[in-house]
Amino acid sequence: MSIFALGLTLHVIGFLTVFPFLSAISFLFTVSGLILYFYGKTTMHSFLFPVSFLIFAIPLPLLLLGKVAHVLQAIAARCSATIIxxxxxxxxxVGAAIHLEDAIFIVALPCSGMHSLISLLALASIFIYILRCPWYKKAVLLSAAIPIAISANVLRVTLLLLIADAYGADTAMEFFHTLFSPLLFITAFLFLILVSIVIGCTVTAGGGGPSHGDW
Incomplete structure (x- = not known):
């Protein structure tokens, strides 16, 4: 019951300090503690990934979210402007503002790629879970999702700038701005699949979890 008690303690601390993130994290420990207490370690091992995956449902603290988003915003603006x-x-x-001859683009925080990064990490986690390969290869693959997501967002901004330069800002923003987001997200995931093939990972037969000795 120590894990369950830890979860309750974190929740109380989060409630008293008005820190919702801590209370949300406590849910993972509380659920894990209950599963361990009532069903044992074997069942907990089977539920380890589903419970851990719930972390993607927990919003990051606003301070941390803002700092990471600003870094991603700067990377997207700097790299896309350099490519152009x-x-x-x-x-x-100038900062997050990119000036073309006939248009000015501002890489706002919603366009920093933060949402795409979290979404790709979540999707990558599910994909990695059904792969058959050593844990260190899975760790490499999950880590690779970060630069892949960032690169996809840089490519998206760059393509919008190219279209704006050739056909005008209205054309770039009215149609292609909406089109490129899902298109490049799919491309990023396909590239992640390609990386998994290159490093020698295969999908587990039957789509189950990791095999013995895997992570």
């Missing part, structure tokens, strides 16, 4: 400049298109970047 290398392609010979006149461009000036």
């Amino acid at each position: 400049e290398l392609l010979g298109i006149p461009v000036t970047r």
Whole structure:
């Protein structure tokens, strides 16, 4: 019951300090403690991934979320502006604002790629769970989801800038802005699958969890 008690303690601390993130995290420990107490370690091992996956349902603290989003925002603006400049298109970047000859784009926080990063990590976790390969390869694959998601967002911003330069800002924002988000997310996931093939991971027969010795 120690894990269950830890969960309750975290919840109380989170409630008293008005820190909802801590209370939300406590739910994982509370559920794990109850499963261990009533059903034992074998059942808990089977439920380890489903319970752990609930972490993606927990919103990050606003302070941390803001800092990470600002970093991603800066990366997207800086890298896309650099690529555009290398392609010979006149461009000036001031912070998150990218100035073309006839348009100004601002890489706002919602366009930083934060949502895509979290979504790809969640999808990658499910995909990795059904793979058959050593735990260290799964760790590499999960880690690879981060630069893949960031690169996909940089590519999205770059393509929008190219379209805006060629056909105008209205064309880029009215149609392609909405189109590129799901399209490049799918592309990022396909690239993640490609990486899994390159490092020698295969899907577990029957779509179950990890085999013996796997993570």
